[in-house]
Amino acid sequence: MIEGRITRISGPIVYAEGLDGCGLYDVVDVGNSKLIGEIIRLQEGAAVIQVYEDTTGMTIGEKVVSRLRPLALCLGPGLIGKIYDGIQRPLENMYEETGAFLLSGQRSAPLDEQKKFHFVPSLEQNDEISSGVVLGTVQETESIIHKIMVPPLTRGKKLTKIFPEGDYTINDTIAETELGEKLQLSQYWPVRVPRPYVEKLSVSEPLMTGQRVIDVFFPLSKGGTAAIPGGFGTGKTMTQHAIAKWCDADVIVYIGCGERGNEMTDVLSEFPTLIDPRTGRSLMERTILIANTSNMPVAAREVSLYSGITLAEYYRDMGMAVAIMADSTSRWAEALRELSGRMEEMPAEEGFPAYLPTRLAEFYERAGRVTTLCSKEGSVSIIGAVSPPGGDFSEPVTQHTKRFTRCFWALDRELANARHYPAIGWIESYSEYAAEVEEWWNRLDPRWAEVRLQALDLLKREQRLLQIVRLIGPDALPATDRLILIVAEMIKNGFLQQSAFDDIDVYSVPEKQIMILSLIMQFYIGALDIIKKGVSLSKVSLLPVREEIIRIKTSVPNDNLEQIAVVAKHLAEQFDSLEQQYRKVDVR
Ligand SMILES: Nc1ncnc2c1ncn2[C@@H]1O[C@H](COP(=O)(O)OP(=O)(O)O)[C@@H](O)[C@H]1O
Ligand SMILES: [Mg+2]
Known part of the structure; x- marks a missing residue:
């Protein structure tokens, strides 16, 4: 363990020294209340740390302890139906423990560690394994069969032991490799690193949303990317909700990012009561929510997008079609801007950091339809809302997002004022997937x-x-x-x-x-x-x-x-x- 001292505090950005030997993006416990932070810049033991919780009351000289590992999510059965903050703290459990306000330094296990899941092995002792291979399955919800996969960084090539069908918690060992590695129902994955796959595939199947203007005029593919830009009140959130409810993805990851808290409350109260038309089950049985409302720490908002996409990739790796909604990526970009400002970086367009386009590209790049490590086809589709100030689409976040997404569902103020909903304008919007999904439609209805x-x-x-x-x-x-x-x-x-x-x-x-x-x-x-x-x-x-x-x-x-x-x-x-x-x- 490496221990350093705080030398300077600027809101969510904390400077520390004495951290020689740490790695970039290592997780650190910051201050006496052990707030979760991440090293985002390092120079000879002096580190700049982004802190995911409120730093009020922290003082110079308090210690910083590196955990010598990157910020990672716990992935395993039990994720579905959960509501997390940006760093995978389960909000419901924490609410039960301490009430409506998150306390700094408060911890709660991301997944239920007591609950037993019924594991059915699909491999036997001495079977060869490699990264991503399916060890067995767990029925996670009525409609989701959760594949337990060999974690991508496992080095062993052979199973020396696999436990019989039965009930296990996420931390119980269910298999062992010849190198003595113990495998569990859950695994960790660093949020900022895309999960591996075999190859990217073409995106020829549409993600049916049930919204006519989208499906017929401006279709999105499974594995595709779409942006929903629109001024305040033009229907970004309603459109995202409609897609989350009715699209034909297997799993939905919904990131409420920097928007009003009551919109997340709507999702929470409405989704459990809605029925998935394909499975006849509650929509919450295929949904994971990440809530980082406007009143929560900005650094956690910055990371919430990566947490969301990591969850999505994990289910993709099982061979599922996952759709991820981020409302709104503009609030995320504002978090980047605030953090960058506090680090005194040179601002570029409208005060956003010069790396804004790179970060947006990295995010949308993680969408796609792929052959997974277990030889299945899985996809992640990303739908990002953009809220340009004043509804002006020439501002940097909208412009850069337009470069990296292939569907552009431009919300039109005039249509919204005329109460024409969804206010997706047919002149400005486009989809570059139309040619790709044509064959699929031809099979359904050649007209x-x-x-x-x-x-x-x-x-x-x-x-x-x-x-x-x-x-x-x-x-x-x-x-x-x-x-x-x-x-x-x-x-x-x-x-x-x-x-x-x-x-x-x-x-x-x-x-x-x-x-x-x-x-x-x-x-x-x-x-x-x-x-x-x-x-x-x-x-x-x-x-x-x-x-x-x-x-x-x-x-x-x-x-x-x-x-x-x-x-x-x-x-x-x-x-x-x-x-x-x-x-x-x-x-x-
Ligand atoms: N598809 C729709 N059907 C009916 N009303 C809609 C629809 N989309 C938007 N609205 C109306 O517009 C209002 C604002 O939409 P909202 O999604 O909250 O806007 P934004 O997120 O862009 O600020 C909603 O409260 C609702 O009254
Ligand atoms: Mg909104």
């Missing part, structure tokens, strides 16, 4: 690529027409152009707008998404045809089926899509009868 482009194109034309309308009014436009305005309205009301508060509309299965959009485009093509034949636009716009199509999103439940065929029939009938009326008029 996807076509109606998607048609609808996006129509919305672009609407945008241009609206500029003309602003100058000279709608009446000067030809009927075909006015039809575009009408259909664009249908796309917005009947397809893009989606209420998070409507029982049916809250999420749409992919089949329904395409059926709605196809019907709207069918309406457009049919209408265009009869207008060209001479039928007046007002007759077309008064067809009752128009309203019927717009209402499908809230009237047709996801498990009763046959009802949409009825609407399609009405569409054909009403166009037919309109055309016939017109013919009669024509003959006379």
